[in-house]
Amino acid sequence: MAISSALPRLCRANLSRVPGDIPRPAYDLDTVTIGVVHLGPGAFHRAHQCAYIDRLLARDPRWGICAVSLKSPAVRDALLPQDGLYILVEMDAEPRPRVIGAIREVLTAADSPAQVLERLASPQTRLVTLTVTEKGYALGADGRLNLTHPDIRHDLTRPKVPASAVGWLTEGLRRRRASGGGDLSVLSCDNISDNGRRLGAAVITLATAQGDADLAAWIAQMAAFPNTMVDAITPATDEALRILVRARLGLEDAWPVQREPYSQWVIEDGLKPGAPDLASAGAILTADVRPFEQAKLRLLNAAHSTLAYLGLLRGLETVAEAMAAPDLAAFVEDLMRQDIAPSLTPPPQLDLFAYIDAILTRFRNPAIRHRLIQIAADGSQKLPVRLLGTIEDALAAGRPIARLCVPIAAWMAFVLRQVRRGEPLADPVAERLAEAVRDLPGDAGTIVDRFLGIDGLFPASLARAPRFRATLTDATAVVIADR
Ligand code: CS2
Numbered sequence: 001m002a003i004s005s006a007l008p009r010l011c012r013a014n015l016s017r018v019p020g021d022i023p024r025p026a027y028d029l030d031t032v033t034i035g036v037v038h039l040g041p042g043a044f045h046r047a048h049q050c051a052y053i054d055r056l057l058a059r060d061p062r063w064g065i066c067a068v069s070l071k072s073p074a075v076r077d078a079l080l081p082q083d084g085l086y087i088l089v090e091m092d093a094e095p096r097p098r099v100i101g102a103i104r105e106v107l108t109a110a111d112s113p114a115q116v117l118e119r120l121a122s123p124q125t126r127l128v129t130l131t132v133t134e135k136g137y138a139l140g141a142d143g144r145l146n147l148t149h150p151d152i153r154h155d156l157t158r159p160k161v162p163a164s165a166v167g168w169l170t171e172g173l174r175r176r177r178a179s180g181g182g183d184l185s186v187l188s189c190d191n192i193s194d195n196g197r198r199l200g201a202a203v204i205t206l207a208t209a210q211g212d213a214d215l216a217a218w219i220a221q222m223a224a225f226p227n228t229m230v231d232a233i234t235p236a237t238d239e240a241l242r243i244l245v246r247a248r249l250g251l252e253d254a255w256p257v258q259r260e261p262y263s264q265w266v267i268e269d270g271l272k273p274g275a276p277d278l279a280s281a282g283a284i285l286t287a288d289v290r291p292f293e294q295a296k297l298r299l300l301n302a303a304h305s306t307l308a309y310l311g312l313l314r315g316l317e318t319v320a321e322a323m324a325a326p327d328l329a330a331f332v333e334d335l336m337r338q339d340i341a342p343s344l345t346p347p348p349q350l351d352l353f354a355y356i357d358a359i360l361t362r363f364r365n366p367a368i369r370h371r372l373i374q375i376a377a378d379g380s381q382k383l384p385v386r387l388l389g390t391i392e393d394a395l396a397a398g399r400p401i402a403r404l405c406v407p408i409a410a411w412m413a414f415v416l417r418q419v420r421r422g423e424p425l426a427d428p429v430a431e432r433l434a435e436a437v438r439d440l441p442g443d444a445g446t447i448v449d450r451f452l453g454i455d456g457l458f459p460a461s462l463a464r465a466p467r468f469r470a471t472l473t474d475a476t477a478v479v480i481a482d483r
Contacts, residue, residue: 007246007250007251007252008251008252009081009082009251009252009253009254010082010085010086010087010099010249010251010252010253011081011082011083011085012029012083012085014251015085015099017250017251018099018249018251019248019249019250022097022098022099022248022249023098023099024098024099024101025054025057025058025099025100025101026057026058027057027058027061027101028061029083029101029104031061032057032061032062032063032064032101032104033061033062033064033104033124034064034065034066034104034105034119034122034124034125035062035063035064035124035125035126035127035276036053036063036064036065036066036125036126036127036128036129036276037065037066037068037116037119037120037125037127037128037129037172038065038066038067038068038128038129038130038131039068039070039109039128039129039130039131039132039165039168039169040068040069040070040130040131040132040133040136040165041065041067041068041069041075041103041106041131042075042131043234043236043237043257043258044131044189044230044232044234045067045129045131045189046086046088046100046103046257047088047232047234047257047258047259048131048189048230048232048234048259048263048265049129049131049189049230049265050065050088050100050102050103051088051100051102051263052265052278052281052282052283053065053102053276053281054100054101054102055281055282056276056277056278056280056281057101057102059280059281060276060277062124062276063102063127063276064102064103064104064105065102065103065104065105066104066105066106066107066119066125067079067084067103067105067106067107068106068107068108068109068116068119068168069106069107069108069109070108070109070110070132070163070164070165070168071108071109071110072108073108073111074255075106075255076106076107076108076111077254078254078255079103079106079254079255080106081254082253082254084101084103084104084105084106085099085100085101085103085253086099086100086103086253086255086256086257087099087100087245087249087253087256087257088100088256088257088258088259089241089244089245089256089257089258089259090258090259090260090261091235091258091259091260091261091365091367091368092260092261092365092367093367095244095248095258095367096261097244097245097248097249097256105119107119109162109168113161116168116172117168117171117172117175118175119172120168120169120171120172120173120175120176121172121175121176121178121179121181122181123180123181123182125181125184126184126185126272126274126275126276127184127185127186127187127271127275127276128169128172128184128185128186128187129186129187129188129189130165130169130186130187130188130189130190130199131189131190131230132165132190133190133378133381134190134191134192134378134381134382134385135378135381135428136164136165136190137165137166137188137190137192137198137199137202138151138152138164138166138202139192139198139202140456141384141456141457141458141459143194143198144198144201144202144205145166145201145202145205145206147205147209149164150163151163151164151167152164152166152167152206154167155167155170155206155210156206156209156210159171159174159210166199166202166203166206167206169186169199169203170203170206170207170210170215170219173203173207173215173218173219173222173223174207174212174215177215177218177222182222182274183222183223183224183272183273183274184222184223184224184272185223185224185226185271185272185275186199186200186203186223186224186225187225187226187228187267188225188227188228189228189230189265190230191230191296191297191301191382191385191386192385193290193293193294193297193385193389194227194290194293195227195228195293196225196226196227196228196268197225197227199225200219200223200225203219203223203225204216204219204220207219223272224270224271224272226267226268226269226270226271226289227267227268227289227290227293228265228266228267228268228289228293229264229265229266229289229292229293229296230264230265231262231263231264231265231296231300232259232260232262232263232264233259233260233262233362233365233368233370234257234258234259234260235258235259235368235369235370235371235374236371236374237255237256237257237258238369240369241256241257241258242256258368260362260365260368262358262362263282264284265278265282265283265284266283266284266285266286266289266292266293267283267284267285267286267289268285268286268287268288268289269285269286269287271285286347288347291344291345291346291347291350292347292350294344295344295346295350295352295355297385297386298340298343298344298386298387298389298390299336299340299341299344299352299355299356299359300359301382301385301386302335302336302340302386302387302390302407303332303335303336303359303363304319304363304375305375305376305379305382305383305386305387305407305411306331306332306335306406306407306410307319307322307323307328307332307363307372307375308322308372308373308375308376309376309379309407309410309411309413309414310322310328310331310406310407310410310479311325311328311372312372312373312376312414313410313413313414313417313479313482313483314328316372317371317372317373318368318369318370318371318372319363319368319370319372319375320363320364320365320366320368320369320370322372323360323363323364324364329360331403331406332360332363333356333360334403335403335404335406335407336356336359337353337356338403339390339394339399339400339401339403339404340390340404341353341356342394342397342399343389343390343393343394343397343399376414376426377426377427378426378427378428379411379414379415379427380427380428380429380433380457381427381428383407383408383411384457384458384459387404387407387408388408388458388459388462390404391404391405391408391462391468392459392461392462395462395465395467395468401467401468401471402471402474402475405468405471405472405474405475406475406478406479408472408475409444409472409475409476409478409479410479412447412448412451412476413447413476413479413480413483415427415433415437416437416440416447417483419433419434419437419438429454429457432454433454436450436451436453436454437450442480444473444474444476444477444480445473447476447480448469448472448473448476452469452472
């Protein structure tokens with residue numbers, strides 16, 4: 001992150017210069033010790049989990065975070081000179097900045113492997129959290145660890161210097177077992193259904209495939225991987241935010257973050273004893289997270305992806321702009337109310353229709369500039385979680401799928417457009433997508449055939465379902481004609 005202003009830098013020595021109306025850590029930074037390791041401290045982590053831990057630290061100083069980027073030094077280079085401090089701005093009619101002090105150590109695993117493993121093994125560390133995005137788990141289309149993924153293949157042969165998040169966790173747990181570090185709670189905070197179960201299974205699969213059955217058995221007993229649902233709309237840091245922070249603070253923050261005021265963290269019961277009391281910091285602990293998680297992924301995230309692809313095809317830039325187009329807003333509302341809601345079994349405390357109203361209001365928040373291109377990234381990883389399950393359920397129940405196929409069609413049209421224009425396509429399987437659509441004649445039937453033929457993208461049973469293929473082809477014909 002380039003520092004372009006001549007203002008003094010935000011850091012401990014300059015905390016006293018922060019204007020009095022901007023909240024600062026309500027605890028003595030000197031008394032904080034590290035009890036949490038986080039893998040993947042991007043904007044979402046710093047806007048979401050760090051805000052909870054920051055609240056918790058005011059009551060209990062044992063839970064400072066060691067933030068670990070796996071490869072990129074960008075977060076470390078931005079936050080180290082700031083003693084881990086940064087600004088989180090809640091974007092509302094009046095933006096509300098505050099100084100977050102939860103990150104007490106910041107490392108890049110590729111540069112400091114020994115320190116990272118030491119932290120993962122330390123008996124003081126009682127919680128590991130992860131935000132490594134959907135693709136960061138190296139799971140196959142069946143939700144299990146993909147042992148042929150390049151990073152996992154690396155971790156099979158060189159387990160001590162891992163490449164993947166699952167590899168770091170597995171090696172950290174190996175060290176923890178050897179040094180008697182005790183049990184550990186691990187929370188995946190990514191938008192994947194059954195995120196905890198899948199991560200736990202992936203770690204055990206890797207340990208087993210590395211030939212360490214004893215470790216696999218130890219992990220099954222000593223590590224807990226509760227499911228979680230995380231929610232807070234977090235637009236990427238942009239120049240407008242930097243300008244706002246400079247003006248309000250009179251200090252330079254190399255990497256402030258922003259989010260909407262709304263935030264939710266639902267965690268399944270089952271954290272190991274001795275884990276931080278996240279409920280006291282506002283998280284909701286519950287016996288079964290799945291219904292919350294499913295409602296959020298299938299409604300909010302699916303509607304987001306729908307707006308992203310349809311909006312980008314129209315040349316729109318942000319979620320709020322897409323919501324200002326009456327037909328797009330009506331379409332996502334119908335999609336949620338009529339097509340997605342029937343696939344959900346909400347928990348008793350969740351009123352689905354009020355939840356949908358709240359999502360629509362959040363999408364319209366005029367204080368947020370959430371770029372559609374940010375949401376459009378990694379479609380191959382996001383759409384299965386967000387939409388394909390709903391489509392499978394609707395097919396099985398004999399409900400209509402016409403509207404549900406539109407976002408899939410819009411994604412395909414978006415991929416096609418990016419490749420044809422030679423514009424970037426952010427997706428871990430971008431090359432395969434580009435290969436599949438190269439020299440493609442423009443008719444809907446061929447487009448659908450090509451995409452459904454890409455190995456591992458659509459579940460095999462769905463790709464074979466005649467009603468899906470026919471409805472998706474109709475939707476694709478309409479989306480292409482509209483452009
Ligand atoms: C978005 C999510 O970028 C995306 O794909 O749909 O990041 C979304 O903003 C969050 O899940 C909201 O909690």
